[in-house]
Amino acid sequence: MSWGFSESHPVLESAILSAAEQNIIMFVAASNDGANRGKGDRIPFPARLPQVICINASDGYGNPSRFNPPPNEDDFNFMTLGEAIQTSDPDKDSHKSLGSKQTGTSFAAPGAAAIAALLIEFAKQDPLRKDKALLREVTTMEGVIKLFAGMSEDPVLGYRYLRPWDLVWCEERSDRHDCRSCRMAAEKNVRKLLAGRVPIPNLALVPNLPHSPEAEFDSLMNEAKGMCIEGTREKALHDIMSWIEDPNGELVGWIVGRAGVGKSAIAGTICSRLYANNRLGGTYFFSLNYRKADEAFLFVTSIAYQLARYIPGFAREISSVLKEDPDLALPKKGLLSQWEKLVIKPIQSSNLKLVFVIDALDECAKASPILPLLKKLEGSGLREKLRVLVSSKPSTLVDSGFRVLTQAPRRFDLDSVSAPTVEADISKMIRHDLGMTKERLEGFSSTDFINEETVGRLAKKSSGVFLWAKVACRYIDGGEDIGNLSTLPEERLEIVLDDWKCEGLSALYLEIMENAVKGPDRDILVRQVRHVLEVIIALFVPLPLNDLTAFCPDLKSQLVKHRLYGLRSVLIVPAAPEEPVEVFHGSFRSFLIEEKHDDFGISPGIAHRHMFRRSFNALTATGDSPLHRDVCNFRDPAINADEILDFSS
Template identity: 30%
Template sequence: MDALSSAASVIAVIQLTGSLVKLCGGYIQEVKDERDEIFTLQRAITGLQGTLQDLLILLQSNDGIALPSSSRLASNITNCLSDLQALEAKIDPGKGKKLMRKVGLRALKWPLKRAEVEGAIQILERYKTSFLLSLQVDQTSLIVGVAQNTDRMNQNMDLAKLEGAMEAEFESFANRDEVQCLQGTRTELLQQIMEWAMSPSQKSIFWLKGMAGTGKSTISRTVARSLKDANHLGASFFFKRGEGDRGNAKKFFPTLIRQLMLRISELRSGVQKALDDDPDIASKSLKEQFEKLLLQPLLYLDQLGRQPQTAVMVIDALDECEHDQDIRNILRLLPFLQKAKAGRLRIFLTSRPELPISAGFADITDHEYQDLALHEIPEEVTEHDIHLFLQDRFTKIKHDRYIAPDWPGDDVIQELVTMSVPLFISAATVCRYIENAKWEPKSRLAELLRDQAKYVSRMDKTYLPILTRLLDDQETDESEQRQLLQEFQQIVGVIILLAVPLSINALSPFLGIEADQISNRLDSFRSVLSIPSDQGPPWCLRLSFA
């Protein structure tokens, strides 16, 4: 029953209660012995009538929209009407009205016994209680609805002024096809990350670093999914160079703040104040955005005495941010979030160990962050995970392409594992090459095993952008580009070809290049070369880089 139908039924009941009140009033005037009983019944009917009138006002003011208690209310109104009609039939003289006109009201006799009156009063009180409950539920619903609408309006106001990079968020449509870690892989690492996220005593920043192709973004998506399922994902930003707003930091903080306001609703008033004070704050410097839109609203929560609740921000591929200075500024600002105790914000951040990021973390004290290098995880662990990954992908290929279950065999899988370790992207590249729908999978695999140059050529997508960015520096002229290429061939080429890795100090006399110059050049290749912080030798993660 909709609100309008309910209102019509309530009106009918109100009219009937009015008739009953009048009938009781007539008896009270003419009947002496049962006057107290009649008065008590009349008062119960009047109380029910008042509740019904309040309910009618609510129903009529709701524009015909069904309320939460509508279905139960309809049933109660029908039953109440029936019981009141039965009561009316008992106390209304009916045809005796003619007799009453002839002999007067003094001929009236109260028809109900005490027990019947008490029973009727109990029934009336039950209906009154039921209608009061419906009234309270519906009033609360309307109040909450108004509050939610107001919140949504305020939220829309905030979000309209905070233009974010929606495609950079976890589970955005742009990232719908991105994979997460296969079940059974990365188990210890994922457990370590989640334990860090959930423990209040851990450091505020977790930096997961790894060279190109080690699977950082896949891990980020898996962590984001686990945090979201646990209701602890505060916000996310997945950088990607060359992908519009995902490739720079212009909308980095607005994107995070938009998400945090949904997770921590109390932030909204502080963010709104910042926007009211400076409507253009979202276009100001990163420092201004961070302090006014994020840090100050979080600190205000501490003043409100809000209980600490963990919220983790996932920031993936910071190295993909196009401007090195923006990277440094972000890393300089994020540690200040630990000042806000009520928010208990944690930052899970992934990147390649490139110079701007390594330098940025070098300026952060050790007690503020912890780090883990993916390329330093024991090779047997990575090999096990890549083996599971390849088995899973080949199972799908066999199912989709109707291939015999014994293909390609354990020996071939192991050969592909050996080709891929320690890079997950190598294994993924192999699978994409083989499962291409335009070609027959068994033939593609045979070609790949015969001529691994086909595989190496596809790895160019991973490594060429690194070299291209090095040469595309607008401040580098043609002669400097030639020098960079020459030094790359001299230094990196030798490192790749060496059977036994040599330290930088050992490479210097061998190449005839100063050690400082070698170190400076290698800093540009931290994404593909492991460069120890001590005096250890640099080494190449994959021969395919050659």
């Protein structure tokens, strides 16, 4: 649309809204009035509507045209060539006849539409066309904005110049060049941008709220645990998405099931689907692995931060609230007050329909403060535009807490799914995981033992527990460095399938631990393994391998590495040295702490006492000890603890 009006036109606005509902992507000229529109809206109608993409003009060097309206802080302010554009002469027959050169945002808007059409056409070619989800995404307004934001330069005077060659480009250097490498690079760029969230235009507006990045669904911690394998848990996922889309649905949904049945995988899969559609308002995956992700005090500010960081339009609203009451950002502020002002009110003033996902609520050290927040939501009149999905094990605390709600939550009981359905889904997951093992072992070892009979026997022995099957597959695989393991994959498979071993998670964990210390020096290996696991259990924040070694002064770094590699089925041991070593699932932590094993049982109290001694010894080991009076240099012995910054963030 290469035109604009000072006033809104109801009939035209209705038509635009109707077109937007039909997923028609509209590009509108920003106007040529510069800063001379006077008071009120400086961007005319319909360019100021959120259902269209506003396009400004630039010169041939990517500089914003002087006649553009002032940049809008809440918009991307995309621009493309809009000066001295050569046109054809419609009064002459020859298509080669040139007309005059034209200037204005009216000519930049169709140029931007042509760029979008080029990218959509690229996505419709092989091999991207085979990805149905990607094709759906690229033909939406949100998808085009993702691509435009990814291809545009850093803002120049507040405007973003579109550079499609940054995404799709061919460096042809010879007649033999077949463009394959160029296409692969372009495909990778397009996939990466479309898989992400719609970015917000101005990160400078995002308030610096205390938050827990580890608790977000796409953190390294949660990504390593994986999501549902394609083709599995289809009914549960369908039921949850149907509840989310039901305008008369309950405010709260509850995924409930025993440990290991796949609650977090389902929650993560739902998050990824909502994320792609810009419907994900905020996530909080509680975890005992991180101190900042197992307590409630950062819950509200983390959700508010995600709203401001990822959902267009919320950053300014939340920043404005904090400007009036800066104390809302402090942990000492009441959660209900923070919830009301930083979350509820911004959503009330928005037209968006959002979903919050809270995973593993039973792993929250103090879950009781979270449940009144849901009650507060219930009384806020947001049921038509908000859903809250919670997952947990069957818990008296959670169940009784839900009773404060006027309307009981929609319950998605994973323990009630029929055994044949669960076994079929577990078989698909095992087939996928062992298929990756088979690919890795090809050419190095026989893989005849990985077959349909193996898949069936493992699925049956899992007894409906996805986690058992996942850990068993990790144990059979052994990880990349198989040379450091005392058994071969086929031997580990036989151990898992033994009728007298590995019945249930605890028995599987015990067998994995026993295999990690197998050998003539068993007593020494047990001490070394306990030493390393004590550190991992005691840490409030997981550490990378090198830092972890510093807390194991009795072991050389190579020994620490070997002991960790022997436990890769129950620990996340990243290849990158800067990434943290973590417990794969909270049930393994419980196995070590709660189940009394003479060789492998760990007391958290003793583990913390050992950590304290090692830390203190490290601080006093050198002649120029870093320990001294006022080590943080506050210069005020009477300073209140609430006034001290959180140095752990």
